[in-house]
Amino acid sequence: MNAPVSESAAPAPRGNGWTGVLPVLLAALLFAGFASMLPAISAGNVLRWQAEWVPSLGISMAFLVDGLSLTFALLISGIGALVLLYSNTYLAGHPQYGRFALFLTSFMVSMLGLVLADDLIVLFVFWELTTFTSYLLIGFSHEAEKSRRNALQALFVTAAGGLAFLAGLILLGFAAGTTGISEILAQGDALKAHALYLPILVLLLAGAFTKSAQVPFHFWLPNAMAAPTPVSAFLHSATMVKAGIYLLARMHPALSGTGVWLWTLTVLGAVTAVYASVLALRQTDLKQALAYTTLMALGTLTLFLGQESGYAMTAFATFLIVHSLYKAALFLVVGCIDKATGTREAELLGGLGRAMPITALAAAVAAMSMAGFPPFLGFIGKELKYAGALAVASEPALVAGAVLISNALMLAVAGVVAFRPFWRPAGGPLPRSPREAPWQMLAGPVILAALGALFGLYPDVLQRALVAPTVVALSGTPSDVKDLKLWAGINMPLILSVATFVLGLALYAGHRRLRAALETAFSHVPSLDAGWDRFLQGLKALAAWQTRIIQTGRLSQYLFATFATILLGLVAGIVARGLPPLVPDLAGTSWIHVALAVLLLAGAGLTVGSASRIAAIAALGVVGIGTALVFIVFSAPDVAITQLLVETLVVVLVALALLRLPALPRDRFRPAHAALATGLGATVTLVLLAVLSAPLDRRLTNYFEAASWPEAYGRNIVNVILVDFRALDTFGEVAVVVIAALSAYALLRTTEGTRK
């Protein structure tokens, strides 16, 4: 295991000025704006904005606010504001704070765009934006090798998933005949019966599972903890990793209800939840422990999205909010501990309650919610989870078992992270003597923890404001909304809750012995993280190997490969399509055509047969000028002039280059080259004859002839096509000319430098 290292230096006296304050204000304004939409959404309305983006493809900048997206938007902007306020003090005086604030704010805006998008393409754009901004944030401490590596790992895994996701979105848009998400959700039954349903589902799930770190793509998330703690609090608990969950929830009305959906989400969600909560207990770094509990939460949310019952939907909507509140609070608490003591190591920390009473209180309240004790919101969330698990159609006992185990482990981890560091007598020697964090850093944990407690006492407020609209957005029917109640009578969920407390407290009591046992047990399990490194090494080795094979550095081999490929392509085409009868029409042949053919043949023969390079170059020039003459004879003066000039330049350039090469070897007959040249010449001749034997399609020619003067005011059709009708093509070509010249220039300069 990597020893946890404190990432923050001693508190700096200087603030960050406006760069620190502005993002907080922006996030707070956004939060206020979304909060003002609450009455409308609670009343069951849906708000929608739309602006045309690519009308020819039917893509529009469409945004939708319903219960689901508003819940996410409020979490993102609200936690975003608190995290930005926190960061401003946490990273006070950091030389690159402006950059940090920009990354974090961009991420927040991208995330908001993602959850509000009502068009598949808009959704994808914001999806990728969150991938890139989170890459920048994970790698923010870019001086550290580990930080760069982990950022790249997160980027690769999520971007690979993003590619699959894009393919899935395109298929989905194709199957539904629209990219508008609202329209797609309205035709769920048709989609489920569509032949493309399975490919769409697999591709979308690949995107969602990589983004939300479900087993077996989970390994990047704990590594992403290389990011500064506020980033972890924001991205890796409340928002980014929930993007995949959001997607599953968004697509729930259209795609859920099939066997594949049910089993994939239930099984992978349950496996992730149990596996991650076991691993969470194994961690001694508080931040890592929280990272694994986040995985557990994501697994649980996925599991419930696999179902369709009203209890499962209500459990999803409630636990989504519960988790975001307590997890962000606890991450921020860990940041406070780290800042105050200089370590996050569970075995060192102890007795902080006296020095940091407010932090300790916030931590305790958040942890009670996490552990699921009444009267906190976490208790209600847990009851609903059990109710949802028992309502699972196929295997309620199995699902409830998985939820029970992960909840009990969660309780134990909550104790390790948020109780033990503050209230056990004393730990090891601390790098720094602790003191209470400043108010900017306390605001986040205190407010978030307090919300968890308040909503626990007044669950009906939360139910009306957010949970009910979210459930309606998921299932479409208000009757699916189940009540959020602290006391629902003595029923099965309550019995399971009591079992959770007993098992959880036992696990907490024995967690150090368990940790040691887990350490030995997991030392034999192959690590996906190490596998990732091996995979990358293998990829690099493969690249090096194929480069060695393909890039020999010999020009003649490159040319051979190029021309052999052309030959193969042409031959394949001829074999596949067959040749029309080739009857060259020799009626109009005059002596001048014969003379030109003789000139060209003589030039080619001399080029190949000459013993001196200069003679070969001159003979090559003869071939070129002969070609130019052909163009003149067949009245294409523009092409002829260009050919002539290019030919002249080529002779000059080649003469400059070739004269420096060693003398030609005496015996230079290369059978393979000769065969290739002859074969290519013969094949091209055949193809040209075949082209000529077909009647020429004059539609384009007629159009250009007719339009050149009246529309483009030019009589030279060739030039008018180049600079007007097809100017974009020409622009591409001249761009290539510039790039080629600059690259050649750079290459020549480099070799000059190394030679001297």
Add this chain to the structure above:
Amino acid sequence: MNSVILRAGTRYLVGLLLVFSIYMLLRGHNEPGGGFIGGLTGATGFILYAIACGTRDARAALRVAPQTIAVAGLGIALLAGLASALFGDAFFTGQWLFLGGSETEKGLPLSTVLLFDVGVYLVVFGAVLTLVFAMEEEL
């Protein structure tokens, strides 16, 4: 190449070739010619100069680095394409202005199409000279 005759002749030939290259550029819309051919012709003039008097003198006579000319040409071509946005047309739609037109004569035609061709001229001119100068200096 140290030849008095070539050097003496080059002085006149370079000027002629450059004037001719601009002539080729301007007539290109109606007669054989255009930016590509013009640029090649112009470059030939300076290549001749470089062969006769050396690349150092040729670079000095050119004043601006050839790669700068090429990139500037690309920029001009791009501007010519973007200009249509000002008039609300699609990318690279030609915009025309006829100066001093009358009933019978349509006047002096100025257009973004010509500007684009000037860009092509500069790209070809600059790119070819970049290559040739670099090769001559290298070898």
